[in-house]
Amino acid sequence: MPIPLIYMIIxxxxxxxLPAYIASRKGxxxxxxWIYGALFFIIALPHSLFLSMEQxxxxxxxxxxxxxxxxxxxxKCGYEFM
Ligand SMILES: [Zn+2]
Structure with a gap:
């Protein structure tokens, strides 16, 4: 019996x-x-993890x-970077 489409969407x-949460923490x-992660989870998860390394x-x-x-x-706050 195939898994109904609605379950796959959920x-x-x-x-x-998960990738949406990680990416949102990085601004x-x-x-x-979330949409990216739902459609391409395999790509979006490592992508979100490596976001901080982006220049x-x-x-x-x-x-x-x-x-x-x-x-x-x-x-945002005017803090001076070193
Ligand atoms: Zn600041």
Whole structure:
């Protein structure tokens, strides 16, 4: 007996929450990563884990917001990067 499509959608949405959660903690869109994770979980999970290694952004040590690598100050709280 094949698994009904609705169950597959529910399972996909459930496992898609994991990369969405990881990516959202790194300042990415939760909804976009949820859809991405549900459709391509095998790719989205390692992708979300390696997000912090991407060049071009850094995390503020004071408020946790991500800013561009070249930014001298945090765009959110004004914390000065070293
Ligand atoms: Zn900050």
């Amino acid at each position: 399972i996909a949405a459930g496992i898609g929450l 990415r869109s939760f909804l976009a990563w 071009g952004s850094k995390r503020c040590g004071f408020c946790g917001a991500t800013s561009k690598m070249s930014a001298p100050y945090c765009r």
